[in-house]
Amino acid sequence: MRPRRATRPRPAGAGSGDAVGQVLELEVGPVAHGGHCVARHEGRVVFVRHALPGELVRARVTEGGATKGFWRADAVEVLRAAPGRRPAPCPVARPGGCGGCDFQHATPATQRDLKAAVVAEQLQRLAGLTLDVVVEPVDPGTVVGTAQEGLRWRRRTQFAVDAEGRPGLRRHRSHAVVPLRDCPISSEAVLGTGVLEQTWGGVETVEVAAGTDGPPLLVVHPAAGAHPRLPRAEDVSLAVRTPGGLHRVAGRTWVAETVRVRETDHAFRVSGAGFWQVHPQAAPTLAGAVLDALDPRPGDRCLDLYAGSGLFTAVLAEAVGLTGTVVAVEGEARAVKDARRSLHGRDQVRLVVGDVARVLGTPDGPAGQETGELVVLDPPRSGAGREVVGAIAARAPRVVAYVACDPAALARDVAWFAELGYRLDGLRAFDLFPNTHHVECVARLVPLG
Numbered sequence: 001m002r003p004r005r006a007t008r009p010r011p012a013g014a015g016s017g018d019a020v021g022q023v024l025e026l027e028v029g030p031v032a033h034g035g036h037c038v039a040r041h042e043g044r045v046v047f048v049r050h051a052l053p054g055e056l057v058r059a060r061v062t063e064g065g066a067t068k069g070f071w072r073a074d075a076v077e078v079l080r081a082a083p084g085r086r087p088a089p090c091p092v093a094r095p096g097g098c099g100g101c102d103f104q105h106a107t108p109a110t111q112r113d114l115k116a117a118v119v120a121e122q123l124q125r126l127a128g129l130t131l132d133v134v135v136e137p138v139d140p141g142t143v144v145g146t147a148q149e150g151l152r153w154r155r156r157t158q159f160a161v162d163a164e165g166r167p168g169l170r171r172h173r174s175h176a177v178v179p180l181r182d183c184p185i186s187s188e189a190v191l192g193t194g195v196l197e198q199t200w201g202g203v204e205t206v207e208v209a210a211g212t213d214g215p216p217l218l219v220v221h222p223a224a225g226a227h228p229r230l231p232r233a234e235d236v237s238l239a240v241r242t243p244g245g246l247h248r249v250a251g252r253t254w255v256a257e258t259v260r261v262r263e264t265d266h267a268f269r270v271s272g273a274g275f276w277q278v279h280p281q282a283a284p285t286l287a288g289a290v291l292d293a294l295d296p297r298p299g300d301r302c303l304d305l306y307a308g309s310g311l312f313t314a315v316l317a318e319a320v321g322l323t324g325t326v327v328a329v330e331g332e333a334r335a336v337k338d339a340r341r342s343l344h345g346r347d348q349v350r351l352v353v354g355d356v357a358r359v360l361g362t363p364d365g366p367a368g369q370e371t372g373e374l375v376v377l378d379p380p381r382s383g384a385g386r387e388v389v390g391a392i393a394a395r396a397p398r399v400v401a402y403v404a405c406d407p408a409a410l411a412r413d414v415a416w417f418a419e420l421g422y423r424l425d426g427l428r429a430f431d432l433f434p435n436t437h438h439v440e441c442v443a444r445l446v447p448l449g
């Protein structure tokens with residue numbers, strides 16, 4: 001790539017290295033992890049948002065200076081567009097606008113290609129693996145037609161509130177709130193609560209969770225030292241987050257989720273504060289992919305690590321039957337309480353509250369050495385890490401299914417597994433976060449040889 005000259009003189013402060021506000025003409029290179037593409041200016045890497053590989057853009061620097069190793073910029077004008085570009089369906093998905101969606105300016109198919117390139121690049125760079133990655137579309141079943149594809153799918157959204165009580169979403173890498181009257185990726189069920197029509201005095205954020213059955217739940221997080229002014233709750237459940245947990249105001253403090261996997265319905269209760277996948281088809285898609293990867297048989301001994309409210313525990317329990325076992329480990333006591341209710345009567349299930357590394361590191365504990373012929377792990381964005389990967393490998397599982405929301409963390413952990421005798425035997429990637437840069441992967445790892 002040919003370095004381009006800055007098209008505007010350096011603003012005041014350039015002497016101290018401040019480049020913010022400069023507009024650069026840039027040839028845009030490949031997509032990079034994090035929702036931006038790579039360009040170069042005078043030899044320095046610039047991460048450019050709102051651009052696509054192969055484009056020529058004018059980009060305003062949002063973070064940069066003489067002492068910075070790399071800069072960040074927003075494409076503010078496209079001089080040569082890539083074929084995959086389209087107008088963003090949301091009016092605030094633009095430079096300086098909402099930071100929630102990174103890829104609205106790309107067609108849905110292009111978005112999936114960008115995500116596939118990121119997963120492949122991370123596996124190549126961090127695990128030394130060359131893979132042809134395909135990101136599979138997942139129909140949310142809510143809106144049809146390609147113009148609408150990727151919209152109205154999010155069933156859980158956390159809105160921030162500005163100083164005037166207006167709800168919205170935050171700017172990219174900023175605490176500033178962009179007030180919103182609509183969020184086109186949020187589902188009708190979320191918006192139907194009226195969350196964006198209220199003024200939320202004394203509130204920092206409002207989480208909305210819509211389950212498959214029953215009313216949606218609004219969880220209000222009060223601003224520091226404030227008493228939140230709450231709306232009248234009609235056809236919704238309402239709760240306030242307190243230091244001690246959730247205070248119920250109206251309805252219930254949880255939502256109901258029913259997940260159909262291989263012709264069987266599994267019912268879950270998920271407390272407002274607990275983790276649940278946000279795409280309506282995420283739970284059945286991932287549970288199906290985990291079953292495909294592990295191929296559990298009656299009598300198998302399974303470990304479900306980072307188990308949340310017990311999604312994979314339930315489907316594995318069904319598959320291994322009463323002669324098998326599923327030990328589920330989860331750090332959030334409330335999620336385990338939910339799982340306990342949902343999995344009541346499944347005698348083959350054992351639920352353990354605790355840090356995964358600590359629980360696995362206790363050989364005579366509930367997840368001792370004899371557990372884990374089959375292992376599923378679904379860690380947070382930071383990944384599992386060397387210690388947990390080591391503890392899994394030490395149990396010599398037949399197969400490991402790794403569910404990952406961050407391809408970099410997945411690639412790092414796959415590299416640890418490789419050092420301990422496990423190879424990547426397959427990878428599926430799903431577009432469960434359309435219009436954003438996020439992608440969910442399910443990797444299958446098996447012993448070498």
Ligand SMILES: C[S@@+](CC[C@H](N)C(=O)[O-])C[C@H]1O[C@@H](n2cnc3c(N)ncnc32)[C@H](O)[C@@H]1O
Pocket residue numbers: 275276277306307308309310311312329330331332335354355356357378379380
């Ligand atoms: C990505 S969620 C997966 C939940 C579940 N597998 C599902 O699909 O619904 C990750 C879960 O790991 C839990 N968690 C994060 N760090 C943990 C740790 N160090 N030990 C145990 N659980 C942890 C979180 O509370 C969260 O429920």
